[in-house]
Every structure is written in C-alpha cells, then in structure tokens.
Amino acid sequence: MPIVFRPLSENDLARVVDLNTEAVPAVNELTLDELRTLVGRCALALAAADDDRPVGFLLALEPGADYASENYRWFSERSENFLYVDRIVVDPSTHGQGIGRGLYEQAFAVAAEGRRDRVCCEVNTLPPNPESMAFHARLGFSEVGRQATKGGAVEVALLERML
Secondary structure, eight states, X not given: OOXXXXXXXXXXXXXXXXXXXXXXXXXXXXXXXXXXXXXXXXXXXXXXXXXXEEEEEEEEEOTTOOOOOHHHHHHHTTOXXXXXXXXXXEOGGGTTSSHHHHHHHHHHHHXXXXXXXXXXXXXXXXXBOHHHHHHHHHTTOEEEEEEEEGGGTEEXXXXXXXX
16 A cells, blocks of 8 residues: 555554654654644644554644754744754654655645745764664755754754755
C-alpha cells in the first residue's frame, strides 16, 4: 500500500509516542499528555501512514506559539517568518523509502502557503546524528548556528532552508 500523508488524529497518538520513544536521543522523550499538548500548539501535525498505521510523523510550529523549546526560541529571536519543525521521526524499518522527504515536502508546501520564507529545525551534534545531518543537507538545509541545550548535555546544529 502506498504511504499516505495526512493530519495526525487522536487515534495516532499512542503509536506516535512509540515512534518518538524509539528515536530518543535524536528527539526528546514525550509522554502521551505532552505529545497531545504539543500537537495542539502545532501549525502542522502530520502522519505518514501505511495502511492507516503511522510509520512517520512531523510536528511544526509557526512564530508566536506558546512553546518553551530553547531551539524554537532561538529561531523566534531571529525571525518572525518561519515554520519550525520541532521533530520528524520515521520508523527505521521504512528508512530509504522517501517518507522523510515526503513529510518535509508537505511542510515546505504549508510554509509556502503561509508565506513563510524559511523552514527551520535542529539536529543533534552531541550526541552526534550524522545520518540526520546528511539527510537535511540533501534537502537543502544549511547550518545557521549551534547551541548547547539541556544544561550543556546536548548540542545542536540549527538549520534552515530558505523557500
């Protein structure tokens, strides 16, 4: 069955928590309640579904969201015209099938429709995530900064792709 990109539903959230947990430390862990709150703040909460079962997801916020992320705040202090991808996760068993690219294509389209001039995100450099850095480079993202987060336990490369 082909992958379908669609809005996340309440019925997807337990599976999304599982996908997110499997991706730690590339993303921070979330409980079901934390995920539900985050999805409620998102301008885009998207699932990539295979036979209606999520195999990937993307969560993105626009400027002005009530969100305490250090990385979101970094971009907010520098621009008012972006779509911030807080997290993108794809089931490792489906890597290489274009699901991550497809999720980002949806995000680029939403950003363009909202007249945003860039899509922003971050990728861990400590602990290192070279696969994600290479993936984002292939999509046209470039590094615009770095910062330590979580009291110095994590360092991220701050990335953006101009539209």
